[in-house]
Amino acid sequence: MVKLARKKILLGIGGGIAAYKSAMLVRLLVAQGAEVRVVMTKGGQAFIQPLTLQALSGHPVHCELLDPEAEAGMGHIELSRWPDLILLAPATANLLARLAAGMADELLTTLVLAAKVPVWLAPAMNQQMWQAAVTQRNLHSLTQLNPHWQFLGPDSGSQACGEVGPGRMLEPQAMVEAMIAALTAEAWQPLAGKKILLTAGPTQEPLDPVRFLSNHSSGKMGYALAEQCQALGADVVLISGPVELACPAGVQRIRVQTAREMLAAVEQHLPQCFAFFAAAAVADFYLPEVAKHKLKKAEQQLDSLTLNLLPNPDILATVAGHQQRPSWVIGFAAETDNLLPHARAKRVRKGADLILANQVGMFDSGMKAENNAITLIADDHEHSFAMQDKTSLAKEVMTYLCQQIFRN
Ligand code: PMT
Numbered sequence: 001m002v003k004l005a006r007k008k009i010l011l012g013i014g015g016g017i018a019a020y021k022s023a024m025l026v027r028l029l030v031a032q033g034a035e036v037r038v039v040m041t042k043g044g045q046a047f048i049q050p051l052t053l054q055a056l057s058g059h060p061v062h063c064e065l066l067d068p069e070a071e072a073g074m075g076h077i078e079l080s081r082w083p084d085l086i087l088l089a090p091a092t093a094n095l096l097a098r099l100a101a102g103m104a105d106e107l108l109t110t111l112v113l114a115a116k117v118p119v120w121l122a123p124a125m126n127q128q129m130w131q132a133a134v135t136q137r138n139l140h141s142l143t144q145l146n147p148h149w150q151f152l153g154p155d156s157g158s159q160a161c162g163e164v165g166p167g168r169m170l171e172p173q174a175m176v177e178a179m180i181a182a183l184t185a186e187a188w189q190p191l192a193g194k195k196i197l198l199t200a201g202p203t204q205e206p207l208d209p210v211r212f213l214s215n216h217s218s219g220k221m222g223y224a225l226a227e228q229c230q231a232l233g234a235d236v237v238l239i240s241g242p243v244e245l246a247c248p249a250g251v252q253r254i255r256v257q258t259a260r261e262m263l264a265a266v267e268q269h270l271p272q273c274f275a276f277f278a279a280a281a282v283a284d285f286y287l288p289e290v291a292k293h294k295l296k297k298a299e300q301q302l303d304s305l306t307l308n309l310l311p312n313p314d315i316l317a318t319v320a321g322h323q324q325r326p327s328w329v330i331g332f333a334a335e336t337d338n339l340l341p342h343a344r345a346k347r348v349r350k351g352a353d354l355i356l357a358n359q360v361g362m363f364d365s366g367m368k369a370e371n372n373a374i375t376l377i378a379d380d381h382e383h384s385f386a387m388q389d390k391t392s393l394a395k396e397v398m399t400y401l402c403q404q405i406f407r408n
Contacts, residue, residue: 002033003180009034010083012108013053015043017160018090018124018169023048025089025172026056032176037062037082039108041095065107076107080114084183088112089152090124090169093135100138118182122152122175127165130154152178155247156255170249178249181231189233190402196234197266197273197326198226199280199315201241203259207307208291215281216368219243221332221358222279224394226251232398234274239265241280259283259312266315273326275406278316278352281334281367285309320351328406330354333377336361343377354378354405356397378405 009029013022022038029036038053039062050061065076080086088095088108095108104110112119121142129135142149153170200222204212219240226238227248236251239262247253254269256262259282270276288310295305316331331352333343336359343357355377360366365373365387373387374397383404385396 002031003184004029004176005033007034007085007179007183008083009036009179010079010086010111011036011038011057012086012088012091012095012112013038013040013044013048014088014090014092014095014108014124015041015046016090016092016124016169017047019044019047021169021172022089023052023056025087025175026053028172028176029179030057032180034179037079039063039079039111041106041108043092043094062107065105065110076110077114080111081116083117085118085120085179086112086115087120087122087152087175087179089122089175091121092123093125093129093132093138096121096123096135096138096142100141119146119149120152120175120178121149122169123154123167124169125154125167126161127156127159127163127167130167131165150250151252152249153247156253157246166255171246174246174249178230190406191229191274192233194234194274195237195272196226196229196275196277197237197239197269198222198229198277199239199241199262199266199282200226201243201245202281203241203262203283203312204257205259205283205286205312206257206290207287208293208295210294213283213285213287213309215283217241217243217281218368219245220368220370220390221372221394222277223248224390225277225279225398227391228394228398232402237269239269239280258286259315260286263313263315263318266319267322270319270322270324270326273324275328275330276319276326278319278329278331280315282312282315284312286312314350316352317350328353330356333357334360334367340375340377340382343375347377347379376400 013019026036036057038057053061098109104113155168156166157168158164201219202214202217204214206212223245226236230236230250238251238253254265256265320329329352333346333355335342339357339359343355347355357375358366365371370389372390372393374385376383
């Protein structure tokens with residue numbers, strides 16, 4: 001079944017190497033029944049031929065602001081009023097800068113300036129360009145000035161230029177799924193306008209430049225929850241330890257390594273939070289004095305090694321007792337035995353409203369696995385969710401929370 005039938009999407013393509021992925025994006029949108037019109041900047045045309053996009057979308061591609069022939073067909077103002085949604089992918093540093101400055105010097109920025117419909121931007125650029133203060137400032141002004149604009153990504157990982165870091169454009173499939181969730185009539189958005197903060201994945205506590213203390217958390221459970229919160233309309237900030245997962249579409253991800261970095265990022269994003277989910281498996285201890293050089297067993301003639309570790313801050317307990325405490329503080333309990341008694345005690349000890357208890361230490365569920373089962377523990381009742389894959393489990397848990405808990 002096609003899910004975007006009769007939806008009108010205007011795709012703006014900026015001048016970055018990720019433009020090649022936009023061809024696949026058009027193909028996927030058309031396959032879902034969407035009507036797609038493409039607008040390209042000059043830079044975009046340097047990376048991919050308009051003819052390719054014309055063939056895939058079935059419509060002429062718009063490239064010029066002052067083209068009498070095109071204006072006679074669908075003029076630029078009319079074109080800006082036509083879609084249900086405008087998606088800029090790739091949104092390059094240059095495109096973001098020109099939008100932030102309100103430039104209307106070519107067709108795409110002019111259209112966006114004249115648009116009344118939602119505008120989504122999928123940034124794609126070199127990691128240093130993404131992290132540059134001026135790009136971040138442009139991003140900040142764009143979100144401040146246009147609260148209804150939405151950023152998809154960027155993701156982190158290896159880049160076409162050979163560097164590694166944030167700035168990769170989200171995969172076309174993830175963007176299409178986000179559009180389906182946002183544009184289809186059945187989209188149920190009980191968390192619209194609410195900010196949700198989550199932690200996910202492990203933390204790593206360095207011992208020396210090449211070694212660290214950590215655990216087997218893959219981040220899958222926390223990421224699945226983040227994705228569901230976003231699908232239910234929330235503004236989602238995900239503080240993630242080092243994991244191999246792609247950032248869910250529409251979610252703002254902040255990557256950290258240690259528990260202390262995780263706490264700092266959480267506190268920074270705590271203001272105005274509706275709910276906090278602590279799904280991360282935080283290392284309990286850290287080494288205060290990390291060796292500057294690799295510890296050498298042979299040189300030090302070590303038969304054994306004693307590390308003087310200090311306890312890490314408890315992020316969940318800190319949030320639960322914080323001046324800016326969210327309305328709902330939700331922790332996890334990962335236990336290998338006596339799951340429920342330990343989890344109940346943990347809820348009280350850490351000051352959480354709810355604990356999601358999951359058994360770990362089994363090969364086919366819990367930490368690292370694809371599947372999980374959860375018992376939700378509140379002060380006055382408990383509710384179990386059967387073993388299933390983490391995506392559908394997160395969906396069930398979030399539906400239950402929205403219908404039964406968050407309304408109280
Ligand atoms: O990442 P996956 O492979 O998908 O696995 C998911 C999971 C099993 C890691 C996840 O579902 C889970 O249970 N996360 C919490 C793991 C854990 O550390 O549990 P805990 O019982 O040690 O901690 C209790 C709670 O306190 C947790 O919410 C934890 O995030 C939080 N905590 C713990 C220590 C600390 N210093 N700060 C914390 O915030």
